[in-house]
Amino acid sequence: MDNLMLLLDGFHTVLTLQNVLVVAIGAILGLVVGAMPGIGSLAGVALLLPLTYKFNPTTAIIMLGSLYYANMYGGSFSAILLNIPGDNPAVMTALDGYPMATQKGRPGQALFTANLSSFIGGTIGMLILTFIGPQLANVGLKFGPAEMTAILLIAMTSISWLVGENPTKGIMITMLGILIACVGMDTLSGSPRYEFGNMWLLGGIPFTPFVIGTVGFSQVMKLMKDRYKVVESEFMNKRLTIKGSMLTRSDVKRLLPPALRSGFLGTFVGVLPGAGATTGAFMGYGVQKAFKNKEPLGTGALEGVAACEAANNAAAAGAFAPLLALGIPGSGTGAVLLGGLLMWGLTPGPLLFQNESEFAWGLIASLFVANIITLAIALMVIPFLIKILTVKVKYMIPCITVICIVGSYSTSNSMYGVLVMFFAGILGYLLYKNEYPTAPMLLAFVLSPLLESSMRKTFIISGGSVSIFFEKPISLVLLICLAAIVATPIVRSIIKWVRQANHKKIHMS
Amino acid sequence: MKKKMLVISMVLCVLMVLVGCGNDDGEKADKASPSEASLTSETSSDSDDAAAWAPSQNVEFIVTSSAGGGSDIFSRTITDIMTKEGLCSETFLVNNKTDGNGEVGRYQVANTKGDKADHTLLSMNSGDCMDMLSNTDNRLENFKTLALMAVDKQLVFVTPDGKYENFNQIIDTVQSGKEVIVGGSKGSDVATFEALLKELNVDGDLLKYIAYDSTSEAITAILGNHIDMVIAKPAASKQYVESESLIPILALSDERFDGNLGEAPTLSELGDYADVQVPVWRSVVAPGEMSDEAAAYWSEALKKVSESDGWISGYLEKNALIGDYMSFEETTAYLEAFQEDYLKTLEE
């Protein structure tokens, strides 16, 4: 209960007119930057950090918090409306959000779902942070290389949920993602690999331009055939109003279970070392596949949008636990926030809650405030945003192309990003035409470097012996889970096969 | 037929783009020196005396880490102070060039020519320099090494509930043929570790190093007792020492550190060893083609930065760094020696 009192004190510090105004400004700026592909939350927060210098530390941190949060919201806007993920975690949102907005004709509901789930996920993450933040951070420490290897192996199995009808193509495309991610510096040996003497490849293939290309730019090519399709104006006029955008009661009922589940899962993922909001969103979506959905995931299911949006915001909140309690940034964005905190002379870490208790709780309170105000603002702009869908496709084609190019340039201020985007776009288009799914490739791209480095670290510690995975209790439990996950479908199909065989026999006789 | 034409023109286009990109740096260097511009600057430097050189266009400060990273904060602190103290009247454009692990940015600076060369700066630390030397043909001779701004040294830490209490125990364990796992960040910490291995004369298969992406990841690993000891710099570790979650057991320096890090002995105190230290430095460099006048100007401006209050209290103290400004000549000599030493270790 102490924590709750301290949190209330925190609210007391935070809730002034100036702060609320600043949060609102931060939210709007964050939404805009977040919606632009190429500028993810990392670059967004870093670029907007100087804006906050003008304020006192509390106000500045609140603004930063709202920027961070609004960024995550903004990323889903462009993913749902244009099928271009504004930031990396939104890759998963696009999978169901875009079909929901266009094929199902429910853009308003898709955006509402994304924002409401983000809010729920974020709130769960923050509540957990409030009550057991430091303890949770210590649990995160228990996850060493062996445990991370096991958990990442489980995460990799979630790829199999995404492969679609043809497993062969799914496996092939997953491996392609892994091989592409192998290019560049190998941290553990300190030497480059697969760079083929090319200086640009020393740093590897950058993920953000790759995503903009495979998802966004290839989308433009796919749009070419629809460019003269006339939007049914009556239908759209009805749908594209605030009234037509509201979630129905049954929508909310469908939204809550995945959002709550992903909220807890995401928070946990956020606490783990090295895993960030993107991993959180991928895992949230993967887990949702295992549950019952009213519509199949990938075809515009509300549950899909809810699961990944709640997970990525929860992961963002969860990442604050190790950041504040241990001074360990869980992600790149966390590192920038840490830089911001340091700039005001505050050192996150084991002593923060003792030495700067008022400030630390103010920060947590400000996250709550930022979350609520950002939600309010995001909901207010939805009716205006969905009008984007009434813009004729033929006008969108050159515009999206320009945004893809400008956005990918901005990721590293170089034409290299643009070229990666360009070729990834062609690759994405070819894969689409030949019926290969791209989501497994992107998931593998994100997870495999983590998996490989955890696995190799484990083997360095164990001296090349595999037994380490079975000696550590957490990794043993995780591996048993993995075995169960892998075995279940196999056992199921064997049972099915045996039954069918019996059935046939009966028929034969 | 139409389709074929389309394909051909597409291929042509892509080729054009590729060629264009490959030549990018060269072109930039050429176009950056329109004869007119360089002429005016030459005439002006002829009439005035050399010290009167001053920047006449926007200054590009290239940083090879992403926004918010260590080098980024270093560079932005310098540009902020220069602007605030009126050391440079022109605008600084901080440009984060992270491609190719930073090599692209370094290569571009090394090949900047003409007037633009006088208006281009790059932050380089020892880790960047080691990467450059081991992975590319780019050498410090391609740069004007303007000034060394700060130096950092490392310590070895263990946890209170870990296997070891002091460094002697670790030496004993390794000498008895058992493994000890060491963590640290990539880059400069690896070089320090290698120097330690050499001095202790033990095998890398016994004292094993795991390179993490950052020091904070390595500290996460030791806080969970997944590794036995960690190499870290004071800034990253002092708060853990204060909260008693890390214990310093060895100073990788020729003298003990101050404050709560002071209990850690140097290696020579522990036995018949020489002290091991591989200082981690942060410097500002410029294109090799930068004129001597401009180099003198920037070196002097950086000196004023190093003496400013904003630098000492706002950067050095906050990051527990040792302020160690070196002038143009001193820096050049120091870094030449550094390069020579490092290339020698690469050959071994």
Added chain:
Amino acid sequence: MSKLNSKQIVPLAAITLAIIFLIVGITDLGFWDDSNGPMPGFFPVIMGIIMIIASLLALYQSKSETKATYRAEDFLVILGAALLIAASFLIGLIPSALLYVVLWLKIIEKETWLTTFKVLLVIGTIVIGVFVLWLEVPFPKGIIGEVIGGWLH
């Protein structure tokens, strides 16, 4: 032997890529070290092998699949983007991008100047307002842009 189509070319390209990764992985990078376990080549080599197997299966399956059809129009997007990128080295990225929008709408969509201008205004505001003015992304000025910049100074 029937003519190859893209359904076969994709797995064939994948096999080629995997073989390159496999060879480099085994010869240059090293597979397994007795005391440190997997070396840099370990992971890519294993993944490469799996990829080759999957690609061979995909190649086999592709025989019974229908041929992929391509629309020449779709490639206009690639062509346009390639021209935009090429032009950026000459006149800079932002002018190329804006010029591209105008040319696309005029030549391909045959729109009126008014509509073209409207679209240009919207995209121009976003690109220049957000990326150039606010976020201060240092976009390349191109050869011509640098010269003009030099004159202005």
